[in-house]
Amino acid sequence: MINVQNNRKFDFETVSVDEFWNTGEEKELKMHRIHAYPAKFPAFITTKALNYAYAQSLHVDSMADIFCGCGTTAFEAKRNKINFWGCDINPVATLIAKAKSKKYQPRRLLNYLNRISARFAYGPVENVYSAAPERLKYWYKEKQYNDLFLLKKVILHFTPPSSDYRLFFLCAFSNILKSTSVWLTKSIKPQVDPNKKPRDVMAAFREQCRSMMVANAEIDSLSDSESEIVTGSFLGTALSPPAVDLIVTSPPYVTSYEYADLHQLSTLWLDFALDYRELREGSIGSRHHAYNFNREWKRLNHTGARIVSRLLDQHKSKARSVTKYFLDMQQVAHRVHGMLNDRGIVLFVIGNTEYKGVRIDNAKHLSESLFSAGFNCVQATKRKISKKILTPYRDERGKFSSDSSGRKVYSEEFILIGRK
Ligand SMILES: C[S@@+](CC[C@H](N)C(=O)[O-])C[C@H]1O[C@@H](n2cnc3c(N)ncnc32)[C@H](O)[C@@H]1O
Known part of the structure; x- marks a missing residue:
């Protein structure tokens, strides 16, 4: 064999x-x-x-x-x-790995998503762009940055701290950070694509959550x-x-x-480090x-x-x-x-x-x-x-x-x- x-x-x-x-x-x-x-x-x-x-x-x-x-x-x-x-x-790796190793209740996921979407739609979107860290300003247009800022705030507001559901929605948030920025798609080196039209934040987030919900529904159960x-x-x-x-x-x-460089958007948005380059240390x-x-x-x-x-x-x-x-x-x-x-x-x-x-x-x-x-x-x-x-x-x-x-x-x- x-x-x-x-x-x-x-x-x-x-x-x-x-x-x-x-x-x-x-x-x-x-x-x-x-x-x-x-x-x-x-x-x-x-x-x-x-x-x-x-x-x-x-x-x-x-x-x-x-x-x-x-x-x-x-x-x-x-x-x-x-x-x-x-x-x-x-x-960023361990966030995804943890989020993946859970089975979620579909109703609760939907409930959280609806609440997050409703609160986001209510706005108003604060203009926080001018105070954004330079490293993030480099990758985001003003609208996307402001929307991501609000979305993160709303996720943290509605999902209980240390809960599996917070992990789920932060993982979804993390995976839309490149498509909503000017990061060159599928590149293994961080570089700006000057011709890229970044995606709308909420549309990308809802689509991402839906595909994660489909993935969750595909699993009958996970062992304990x-x-x-x-x-x-x-x-x-x-x-x-x-x-x-x-x-x-x-x-x-x-x-x-x-x-560390490839995950820099998630690292900075999720406050894993003030400077993503710190995470290069010890990386084999x-x-x-x-x-x-x-x-x-x-x-x-x-x-x-x-x-x-x-x-x-x-x-x-x-x-x-x-x-x-x-x-x-x-x-x-x-x-x-x-x-x-x-x-x-x-x-x-x-x-x-x-x-x-x-x-x-x-x-x-x-x-x-x-x-x-x-x-x-x-x-x-x-x-x-x-x-x-x-x-x-x-x-x-x-x-x-x-x-x-x-x-x-x-x-x-x-x-x-x-x-x-
Ligand atoms: C080839 S990837 C593993 C991919 C994994 N098999 C999967 O399916 O997602 C190698 C991983 O090693 C991690 N890594 C690098 N240096 C490390 C270290 N000193 N200790 C633990 N993990 C490290 C990287 O962050 C990266 O996620």
Whole structure:
């Protein structure tokens, strides 16, 4: 069923694609799409990981996602009646993940929406634009800014603090922040689209709430298994992850997505930080990091050191970012090992990239890190991401490009499985 290599020295070039990991057997539930999220993985990965674990005779009572993002694994754990623990360094991610892992009463949702809409229509809209933070003024026209300001106020007024319903409506609010601004649609780099006509705030909000209500109605019920989702760095000292049987996760890529920058509108509107750049700190794979390269690079494992020394000739600052990323991932491997119960399993979905002709072999680096962390068995297989990619190259702004000297993104990624 599952085509894997199990060897301390994988030849990743010869690991072949396994159809098993390419597609799911059922249609993905709408709840998985209630909020846009960069590099979200398909929900069926969690189902397949569970099936894989069961096939290995692992009894799964608890599972975790240490980079939980918008809560794909969290929601699937709930559906499968499995206790869940997840963390993400970005509060926008954990807001979505928490909102997704709940079942709401449709009548109450409608009731809240009607009250919010009625109060909003009553106005009057205050003109708060002149006092808006510059960082938000940059992205919003006056009308949209004033309307969003009022909408947020009304949501907070009508929904009880710390209630699931407040989470639901704040999540809806968060997902309309880009369409109501001049943010270039679908861009993975923050940039203004001078020709964009931002959407009307209330029309966008009502449409968003309706689609989330349809998603909620699609779920019959959610189990009452426990779900703890926390905001913080997996590598920090503030979190205390519980021991679990199974971890399913996809780590960040290196320098591809600046999550703090991409989530800046939600961060600022929802008061997660006064300056969204504060949230770059500790974010694995970020370009922004402070560390002593000359001292630290010596801790790289064999694969890491080989890749970084090749990159150093091409691009020094990239080599520094990749070094920090590899060192963080080495630490992740150790922490994950410490978190798993005996015979527990970790499954990573991880892709490689290429920069100026140097292959950044994240999968190979992570497999070596897993062995060093003490995993007895590490297996690797490959899946196809999408058939739709026209060119694998991206320019500096993250756009598709035909320039083969840029960053290369592969249309395949690896499934790495470690067993204690
Ligand atoms: C590839 S995404 C995960 C997507 C997720 N599988 C989903 O389906 O939504 C990687 C995530 O790692 C998070 N991250 C980056 N550094 C982190 C850290 N030090 N601790 C915890 N999460 C981190 C990012 O905020 C991002 O949400």
